[in-house]
Amino acid sequence: MSNGSVVAGAAVAHRRRQILSTFRKLGATSRERAVPESSLDVRGHVLFKRMVKGGVIVRLPDGRYYLDEAAEARARRMRLTILAAVLTLFLIGIAWMVALGR
Numbered sequence: 001m002s003n004g005s006v007v008a009g010a011a012v013a014h015r016r017r018q019i020l021s022t023f024r025k026l027g028a029t030s031r032e033r034a035v036p037e038s039s040l041d042v043r044g045h046v047l048f049k050r051m052v053k054g055g056v057i058v059r060l061p062d063g064r065y066y067l068d069e070a071a072e073a074r075a076r077r078m079r080l081t082i083l084a085a086v087l088t089l090f091l092i093g094i095a096w097m098v099a100l101g102r
Contacts, residue, residue: 015047023057023067034064 019042028035042048051057055071 012047015045016051019045019048019051019057020067020072023065028066029069030066031058031060034058034060034066036064040065 019040022040022042023029023035026035026039027033040048048057052059052065054075056068056075057065058068058071059065
């Protein structure tokens with residue numbers, strides 16, 4: 001993995017945290033407390049669109065949005081599961097290379 005990939009991944013994670021924080025600060029975590037996109041400062045952001053598509057952020061018919069905390073928790077668990085799998089494969093690869101080197 002290149003330094004550019006690491007930096008890009010960190011930037012995405014930072015932006016995700018910012019988006020989630022904005023919803024939480026506004027209290028927009030339910031249908032009743034949904035807010036218009038104009039109050040979110042995320043217009044056209046790719047990550048925001050991906051979060052809507054993934055169901056983490058819910059768009060109501062009237063154009064307001066809210067954060068679905070349960071969906072966000074599921075998405076976070078999935079990201080952590082994938083990270084753990086990648087790290088496990090990486091460590092297995094290193095162990096295999098060390099074993100071949102002996």
